[in-house]
Amino acid sequence: MTTEKILLEFNKVSKSFGSVQANNQVSFAVKQGSIHALIGENGAGKSTIMKILFGLYQADHGEIRLRGQKLNILSPIDAKKHRIGMVHQHFMLAGPISAMNHFFLDEKPTSLKGFFTPLPAEKKLQQLQALSERYQMAVPWQEPVEKLSVGIQQRLEILKILYNEADILILDEPTAVLAPQEILALFSQLRELKAQGKTILFITHKLKEVMSLADTVTVFRKGEVIAQKNIEDTNPRDLSELMVGRKLIELVRSPAMPGERLLEIKNLSFKTQGRERLKNLDFHIHSGEILGIAGIEGNGQSDLIQILVQPKAHEKAVSGELRWKTNSILSKSAKDLKEMGFSFFPEDRLTQGALVQSNLKENFLLGQHRSPDFQKMGIFKPHEISRVTTEEMKKLDVWPRNPNAIFKNLSGGNQQKLVVARELYRKPPFLLAAQPTRGVDIGAIEKIHFEMDLLRKNGAAILLISSELDELMKLSDRIMVIRHGSLLGQILHPPFDETQIGCMMLGAV
Secondary structure (H helix, E strand, O other): OOOOOEEEEEEEEEEEEOOEEEEEEEEEEEEOOOEEEEEEOOOOOHHHHHHHHOOOOOOOEEEEEEOOEEOOOOOHHHHHHOOEEEEOOOOOOOOOOEOOHHHHHHOOOOOHHHHHOOOOHHHHHHHHHHHHHHOOOOOOOOOEHHHOOHHHHHHHHHHHHHHOOOOEEEEEOOOOOOOHHHHHHHHHHHHHHHHOOOEEEEEOOOHHHHHHHOOEEEEEEOOEEEEEEEHHHOOHHHHHHHHHOOOOOOOOOOOOOOOOEEEEEEEEEEEEOOEEEEEEEEEEEEOOEEEEEEOOOOOOHHHHHHHHHOOHHHHHHEEEEEEEOOEEOOOOOHHHHHHHOEEEEOOOHHHHOOOOOOEHHHHHHOOOOOOOOOEEOOEEOHHHHHHHHHHHHHHHOOOOOOOOOEHHHOOHHHHHHHHHHHHHHOOOOEEEEEOOOOOOOHHHHHHHHHHHHHHHHOOOEEEEEOOOHHHHHHHOOEEEEEEOOEEEEEEEOOOOOHHHHHHHHOOOO
16 A cells, blocks of 8 residues: 655756756655656656656756755765665666676675675675565576576666665666566566555556556656646546647558568578577568567567668578569668668667767758759759658657757657658658667657558558567557567467467467
8 A cells, every 4th residue: 555655756846958948847746655657758858857866967946855855966876875776778787797796796895895805606696585585586696697588687677776775766668678478577576666665666658557557647748747647547548648738549450451472581590600590580571561570679680670671791691581572682782772662760770770960851861862852963952851851850740840950969759750750751662660669659659650551551561570569469460479589470460469479479388
């Protein structure tokens, strides 16, 4: 039972980055021993306010009170002294190091003697086993982190902050890379932490999870708090409308009308650094359909994406066939495929899909600078480039609506929307959509899904690779599951069975 005692109070907290007002007079309260969700569109201010609480940023104005006392947190070290811990969306773990040794790395000696005489490994292991038993989070302590599932890695991150005796846990998008069964296990563990008196704040865009887990939810929009509600007093539709300021339109998909077989993969294997990353993949995609690939991250999806984006670069490490219609494309470069009309949503927009120091219109031109839409006889049409960029930004609601804005200064969600807008503008016959809505808010997800479905209706073949099972089930006409580099099976025709797919992702069937 959640107590009514107020633990944290945010009082008119404001934070600006240049001309961008990230938080504006933010005020809300968090009850002790509760699970408190923060939701909102990209750039709404929810991550910023949590980073202020954790000491990564300092507020320009306003104050935060902990148990009635004003907090003065200048760094994460200060936050830890107040028993505040944060698990970031991208885990802070070193792959080759064992789970146990991460706790030696995180430990600060309290004296010179402690520096030269660290706690013996056997005693440390006993401490960690007791910790995992107390919070019901089993971890194979001697295993290198890189060999652990993402679900176990997340447990490790949570245990790290519990080891430092945190009473307030901040979780940023905690289910982003988990299978359905792992999400259920995580929620069970978080409820157990709540029962033991911990207070949990979590940032998410998944309203189903908010309704399942949270006691209270605070809604952010454009840097301000729009509402704070008890979960029993709200529902997903009301929350989504509060987030975006309008009613969302549900995507109603018509049955697929598959046409010509366009992309075909036969007996495809990929071996690198002495390890077989992909094993005998066989599948095909027709025009007018979306084939979804489900799987826990790290099971071969990235390798498949690399081969499809740059087959020539991996030709010597690949066996099998990769065909577009009846022609082999294993010797084609990324440039060749672009010229054939292929489009790609990259897994990582920053390293694979953008020039972060350049402006938005320059980023919109990437891969299509030879298009007659934008140049004539080798001479660019600057006015037309700006006009088209602005028009396509409007379609996906990219902010700021300024083609001269610098890409790196946009929020992550707006960066993703610009990359998606660029690739959809091509109206490609084939689209590889890798994590199309990663880090994107519910309003933008609606727009991206509508655009992808329209592309499908117009005859494109789409390969959708996503860690979001809800997204795969909503958009796909067929779903295949990948595990340890192999395709385990195919589920034909929606509606799909979430439990069945989740079990396949975990290798339980």
